[in-house]
Amino acid sequence: MHKPLDGLFISTREQIDEEEQRIVNTVRQWADREIIAKRLAYLENYEHEFAAKRRIILMDIGLQRLVLSEVNGGFGWNSNTRAPGLAAVLMEIGRADAAIAYLSALQFTTILACAAEDTTFAGALISNFYSTDQPVNPALILPGPGTLDEQTPLFFGRAINVRLVHESESNIVIGKNIRPTGCGAIADHFCVVCADSSGKPMVSIVSADTQGVQKGNILKETGLNACKNADVTFNNVKLPQAAILEGNEVVERIYIWLNLLLAATSVGAAMNFFEIVYDWANTRTIKGGSIMKENPLCASVLADVAEEIAIARFLTDDIARLIAMMASPHSPELQHVYTMSQIVGYRIQQGTLRAVNRGMELMGSAGYAREWHAEKHWRDIKTIQSYLCGVGAEVPVKMDTARFFFDCKEIQGGQS
Amino acid sequence: MKSIDDFSRPEEYISPMDKHFRSVVRAWADKDVLPHRRKFDEDWKDHALIEPAFDTLMANKGLGIQKALFPADLGGWGLGQSDYAFTIACTLAEEVGRADTAMAVAFMVTYWPLTTILVEPHVNRRLAAQFAPMFCKSDKAVFAALAMTEPQGGADIENMELLGGKTIKTTARLDGDEWVINGHKLWPTNTAGVGQLFGVPCTTRLGSTDPNDFALIFVPADVKGVTQGGPYEKAGMAADKNGDLWFEDVRVPDWYRAHGPGKDAQVFKEIIPWGLVGSMGFIVGAMMNLYEVLYEFVSTRTYGNRPLKENDAISGLIGRIAGDIEVCRILAYEGARIGDRRNRCYGHPLYSEEVLAKLRNLKDFVCDRAVENFGRAMDVLGVYGPDREYDIEKHWRDIKIIQLWMGGKQLCQMEAARYFYNCKTL
Numbered sequence: 056m057h058k059p060l061d062g063l064f065i066s067t068r069e070q071i072d073e074e075e076q077r078i079v080n081t082v083r084q085w086a087d088r089e090i091i092a093k094r095l096a097y098l099e100n101y102e103h104e105f106a107a108k109r110r111i112i113l114m115d116i117g118l119q120r121l122v123l124s125e126v127n128g129g130f131g132w133n134s135n136t137r138a139p140g141l142a143a144v145l146m147e148i149g150r151a152d153a154a155i156a157y158l159s160a161l162q163f164t165t166i167l168a169c170a171a172e173d174t175t176f177a178g179a180l181i182s183n184f185y186s187t188d189q190p191v192n193p194a195l196i197l198p199g200p201g202t203l204d205e206q207t208p209l210f211f212g213r214a215i216n217v218r219l220v221h222e223s224e225s226n227i228v229i230g231k232n233i234r235p236t237g238c239g240a241i242a243d244h245f246c247v248v249c250a251d252s253s254g255k256p257m258v259s260i261v262s263a264d265t266q267g268v269q270k271g272n273i274l275k276e277t278g279l280n281a282c283k284n285a286d287v288t289f290n291n292v293k294l295p296q297a298a299i300l301e302g303n304e305v306v307e308r309i310y311i312w313l314n315l316l317l318a319a320t321s322v323g324a325a326m327n328f329f330e331i332v333y334d335w336a337n338t339r340t341i342k343g344g345s346i347m348k349e350n351p352l353c354a355s356v357l358a359d360v361a362e363e364i365a366i367a368r369f370l371t372d373d374i375a376r377l378i379a380m381m382a383s384p385h386s387p388e389l390q391h392v393y394t395m396s397q398i399v400g401y402r403i404q405q406g407t408l409r410a411v412n413r414g415m416e417l418m419g420s421a422g423y424a425r426e427w428h429a430e431k432h433w434r435d436i437k438t439i440q441s442y443l444c445g446v447g448a449e450v451p452v453k454m455d456t457a458r459f460f461f462d463c464k465e466i467q468g469g470q471s
Numbered sequence: 472m473k474s475i476d477d478f479s480r481p482e483e484y485i486s487p488m489d490k491h492f493r494s495v496v497r498a499w500a501d502k503d504v505l506p507h508r509r510k511f512d513e514d515w516k517d518h519a520l521i522e523p524a525f526d527t528l529m530a531n532k533g534l535g536i537q538k539a540l541f542p543a544d545l546g547g548w549g550l551g552q553s554d555y556a557f558t559i560a561c562t563l564a565e566e567v568g569r570a571d572t573a574m575a576v577a578f579m580v581t582y583w584p585l586t587t588i589l590v591e592p593h594v595n596r597r598l599a600a601q602f603a604p605m606f607c608k609s610d611k612a613v614f615a616a617l618a619m620t621e622p623q624g625g626a627d628i629e630n631m632e633l634l635g636g637k638t639i640k641t642t643a644r645l646d647g648d649e650w651v652i653n654g655h656k657l658w659p660t661n662t663a664g665v666g667q668l669f670g671v672p673c674t675t676r677l678g679s680t681d682p683n684d685f686a687l688i689f690v691p692a693d694v695k696g697v698t699q700g701g702p703y704e705k706a707g708m709a710a711d712k713n714g715d716l717w718f719e720d721v722r723v724p725d726w727y728r729a730h731g732p733g734k735d736a737q738v739f740k741e742i743i744p745w746g747l748v749g750s751m752g753f754i755v756g757a758m759m760n761l762y763e764v765l766y767e768f769v770s771t772r773t774y775g776n777r778p779l780k781e782n783d784a785i786s787g788l789i790g791r792i793a794g795d796i797e798v799c800r801i802l803a804y805e806g807a808r809i810g811d812r813r814n815r816c817y818g819h820p821l822y823s824e825e826v827l828a829k830l831r832n833l834k835d836f837v838c839d840r841a842v843e844n845f846g847r848a849m850d851v852l853g854v855y856g857p858d859r860e861y862d863i864e865k866h867w868r869d870i871k872i873i874q875l876w877m878g879g880k881q882l883c884q885m886e887a888a889r890y891f892y893n894c895k896t897l
Binding site for chain 2: 197199200201202203206207209212213214234235236274275276277278279284340341342343352353356408412415416417418419420422423424425426430433434437438440441442444445446447448449450451453454
């Protein structure tokens with residue numbers, strides 16, 4: 056490519072300070088040298104290579120401690136103002152492998168939503184998980200589909216399938232065959248949205264080795280294949296009070312961070328897809344000799360690819376800026392940021408997937424072959440998109456949006 | 472409960488044989504494919520699970536459907552002489568595609584090159600008799616392939632209207648009473664060791680656009696000089712093996728050419744409508760299975776503590792999906808009927824611009840709807856969408872390549888523009 060990606064897909068990098076830019080540059084070098092330059096070898100021995108390359112970025116570069124507080128031996132990127140920097144880091148990782156970025160996104164989300172300022176007991180608990188010299192795998196259990204045979208507490212219409220019972224000064228987590236958003240089989244800990252007997256949403260942090268935690272069989276899923284998923288059962292799992300965070304706000308913060316960080320992950324993957332398509336369109340001919348990119352119909356498809364990625368990157372920067380503003384006195388209320396993150400997050404996943412879908416049209420069968428790597432980005436982004444929907448496609452996000460902008464009062468339960 | 476059979480078709484077009492074909496193939500799919508298909512992805516290289524299912528569909532010890540196109544006096548079922556050949560093909564594509572679109576394409580592509588010598592009005596009796604035993608007397612599934620795509624040209628070979636075959640690099644030279652073939656093909660369905668007979672588009676004069684220089688020659692896989700590479704690893708479509716195919720000084724009798732100068736170019740153009748109708752059938756079959764899975768999910772899982780399907784907003788989504796399946800099925804059979812009208816006074820020849828443009832248009836539309844609806848359905852399932860146990864994600868991966876193959880979306884658009892707007896230089 057003649058132009059650097061940053062020159063093509065403009066980013067409002069004035070939000071990022073020098074320290075953040077240094078980290079971004081380091082991660083980019085890791086992506087280029089360790090994965091992108093060795094794509095075929097990486098894919099041929101994926102499980103081993105994934106673990107090895109992830110270890111480099113988490114332990115050698117130190118990203119496992121990126122959002123831990125300095126008190127806990129981290130880099131101290133544990134405030135909302137770090138949102139633009141964190142998004143930029145995840146874009147670089149996502150460009151190499153969305154699955155590695157995905158795991159980091161779950162880790163960052165858990166820490167930033169539940170323990171951002173480290174003022175809670177949960178903060179210390181979560182920090183403790185990551186203060187190790189081994190890569191740690193997080194998993195997230197969000198509200199999602201309910202079942203006909205059980206009325207559950209709701210988080211804006213989505214079923215909360217895990218219950219928290221207070222019993223003689225103990226907190227007991229109960230849930231059967233609960234589906235995480237990826238990583239359930241490999242999780243070292245779970246960040247679980249649950250509800251107490253009054254139906255109030257809360258979040259519990261559950262170590263995977265706690266008595267009563269049972270993981271099911273590994274699931275075969277579309278993408279993010281290194282993030283092996285499995286259903287999990289919480290069979291009367293006892294938790295200390297420090298592992299419980301109460302209130303809708305914590306859940307909203309989870310969605311806010313998740314939308315930003317997974318948007319960055321998908322934009323990163325889409326940018327690498329752009330590089331692949333760029334190479335393809337510059338070297339392939341159609342109609343017996345014309346360079347593909349010089350054909351007006353193909354060029355219009357290429358334009359779609361670039362347009363979707365450019366817009367998705369702009370929107371990612373915007374939502375990062377909005378989160379960063381939450382630290383200021385002029386911050387919009389949490390509900391507003393939550394709604395915007397949902398709107399923008401959904402739009403970014405749609406846009407990046409459309410970019411890849413359109414680009415694959417030009418690559419023909421090669422777009423579908425493992426060898427070219429385009430199909431991996433396609434599967435990974437689609438998996439992220441479906442996870443984020445939770446249930447009912449875009450409907451829950453639309454209901455969130457209508458509720459906020461039009462003061463809808465009764466749509467939560469789905470009744471009209 | 473409504474069933475997949477409640478999606479509309481133009482009933483007056485449907486073959487009298489439809490009910491019988493549909494019932495036996497559906498029973499085969501329910502017994503031999505649906506219980507196993509979630510393991511097919513890991514079986515992409517060996518076909519240890521997939522091959523037995525092909526045998527019970529195609530070979531004599533099963534339904535024996537691989538012989539269907541051959542004339543009855545040669546041991547076949549004579550479908551090549553049927554006025555409903557396209558419509559039946561659409562039915563078969565639909566029923567097998569419901570179970571697994573990759574199996575559908577591998578099975579139907581076996582017919583593809585054979586249509587040029589077995590379907591009226593172009594029956595080549597000598598070649599039909601030559602190849603009938605291979606397909607009609609076997610207790611194993613026998614696959615044929617149409618080896619079109621070449622490394623340098625991609626889909627150019629299918630753009631005969633514009634390029635007239637000038638980009639073809641696979642050559643056929645007549646040496647006495649034998650053709651000598653040299654070339655390299657990519658991606659044909661039923662290669663990588665699977666195919667036993669290849670239909671090979673060649674040129675007898677490099678760079679020529681003269682239809683007389685286009686040759687379609689049949690090459691058995693066991694002829695000296697034919698080499699099949701290993702299977703490509705793909706995003707899906709595990710039951711369909713694709714690989715490289717090399718022809719190095721391959722010699723076959725001169726009468727293995729489908730029809731001869733001029734006529735070969737015509738029958739090659741006629742192959743495209745078969746592929747387009749088949750593609751629509753695969754897609755519609757997969758969409759019907761999507762409906763089955765989605766019906767169950769939206770009836771048993773909830774949003775706001777009510778069944779998903781009873782939520783007004785979600786019903787808007789799933790209603791659109793069902794509506795699109797309905798429309799796509801009607802279009803697929805309309806496309807099939809365009810093919811079956813080829814010999815009628817009110818029809819058009821398969822090689823005509825009209826048939827090609829209209830069928831490409833229909834295939835493009837059906838593929839677009841499928842790509843969107845499978846993606847949307849995965850999102851309705853949400854966190855369960857990427858799970859193979861729910862089958863939709865497998866179809867989502869599989870059907871994407873149907874949109875990409877045969878020149879993909881852009882060639883469909885160009886053919887439509889060329890026809891409907893009288894474009895001269897596209």
